[in-house]
Amino acid sequence: MSDLARYKLVVWVNHGAGYNSESALVRCAARSRILAGYLRAGGKLWLSGRMTVAATRGDGNGLGADLTYPITDLGPGDFAWDYLKLRSTRINNGKGVNAWDLLHSVWPFPGVPAVYDSMVVDVTKLPLLQHLYDGISHSDAVFDPIDAESDPEFEGDIDTLYAYGAAGPEVQGHGSVYHGKLCALRWHSTEVNPIHGRIQWFGFPMYYMNTEQARKTFRESLDWLRQNDGPVPVSHLSATAVRNDDAVVIRWDVTEGWENAAYSVYREASSLERQQVSSVFSGQSHYQFVDREVPAGPLSYWIAEDERTGGRSWYGPVTVLARPGELKPVLAPVEPNPVVASARLAYSLPRAGHVSLSVHDLSGRQVALLVNEDQESGRHEITWDPVASGRGRLAAGFYVIRLQAGSMQHVQKALVLP
Incomplete structure (x- = not known):
């Protein structure tokens, strides 16, 4: 879990069903500050699944999660309170005890603008006993209102997304105290x-929903989560990186009280995964590391901070431009990706010249030529429509977008959905 920072977005599905309190979620959210540190560094999280709130709370003995419901004592210091924004005095989970409390559907929460469309459980995906009653067990519901935004010191905006559609009222002819309760929200x-990256919480597993309905919600959720709110500030660590001939000098300072944490430097290049490049530093307030094995091209550096309690936080990126002779054309990641209707392709050119932008299947066959002309240096952007490929709509699957400028090229992958 210490490598979370290489990802801009984490989609976390919690599979706990009340029988095993030990999970990666409780380890990262309650017994250490790994997940909190990831979010404070700008990471984004979509948490869904079974017993999601209980799985973020330690049992007090360091053995696992406290799976007791209802949860009535959330407060500052709890992951669900601080980061999921579940500032409620009562969150419950029926754990499948009563068939009429099983989750049969979710629908836009009443009284606020609808964000996502309704979803209904696909009973063919359910285990046998739940199949008989048309619903999912172990889903969380918020019984008391979320009153965070009434706090004048609360920062951000909460969207209440889904209401709990209980199987009792919807298909069994039986009432349920869960029906209509909040079971999903998002914050930015x-x-x-x-103060930290975007959050989306679904108190139920998406897998059991109708596939087409879930797919639409999934795409729209990713589009929202990929939006940027701006850089997350660092309160006690500041860092710089300067290219010096064939090396890069990284310097960072920490404020009083943080000298006993351990720090290490990670490097990220456009074609390589993030990797540790320094030994561990500790015991000072001013640090310097010289990276002498510098790959070509622009670079990003991150400072990993390991606390004695076991938590890890990430600070960065601190960017370093390529040397003038190393400048290459850059093709930005496809947005949105996966692609349904159309996508934005943005690229930058270090110098004027002939440019081609083409689409290829995984066998290397060119299926579309989008740009083939001389262009000026700087940033360029086009819209790519898989339907307008000249050969009818492209089949669903992975494709390679190739930018060629002179003798240099840059590629990105895109997934086209039906």
């Missing part, structure tokens, strides 16, 4: 400097 910052 409204400030220039967010």
Whole structure:
């Protein structure tokens, strides 16, 4: 889990059903601050699945999660309170005890603008006993209102997304106290400097929903989560990186009280995964590391901070431009990806010249030529429509987008959905 920072977005599905309190979620959210550190560094999280709130709370003995429901004592210091924004005095989970409380559907929460469309459980995906009653067990529901935004010191904006559609009222002819309760929300910052990255919480597993309905919600959720709110500020660590001939000098300072944490430097290049490049530093307030094995091209550096409690936080990136002779054309990641209707392809050219932008299947066969002309240096952007490929709509699957400028090229992958 210490490698979370290489990802801009984590989609976390919790599989706990009340029988095993030991999970990666409780280890990262309650017994250490790994997940909190990831979010404070700008990471984004979509948490869904079974017993999601209980799985973020330690049992007090360091043995696992406290799976007791209802949860009535959430407060500052709890992951669900601080990061999921579940600032409620009562969150419950029927754990499948009563068939009429099983989750049969979710629908836009009443009284607020609808964000996502309704979804209904596909009973063919359910285990036998739940199949008989048309619903999912172990889903969380918020019984008391979320009152976070009434707090004048609360930062950000909460969207209440889904209401709990209980199987009792919907298909069994029986009432349920869960019916209509909040079971999904999302949060994003409204400030220039967010306190942490975007959050979306679904108190139920998406897998059991109708496939087409779930697919649409999944795409729209990713589009929202990929939006940027701005850089997350660092309160006690500042870092710089300067290219010096064939090396890069990284310097960072920490404020008083953080000298006993352990720090290490990671490097990220456009074609390589993030990797540790320094030994561990500790015991000072001013640090310097010289990276002498520098690959070509632009680079990003991150500082990993390991606390004695076991938590890890990431600070960065600190970027270093390529040397003038190393400048290459850059093709940005396809947005959105996966592609349904159309996508934005943005690229930058270090110098003027002839440019081609083409689409290829995984066998290397060119299926579309999008740009084939001389262009000026700088940033360029086009819209790619898989339908307008000249050969009818492209079949669903992975494709390679290739930018060629002179003798240099850059590629990105895209997944086209039906």
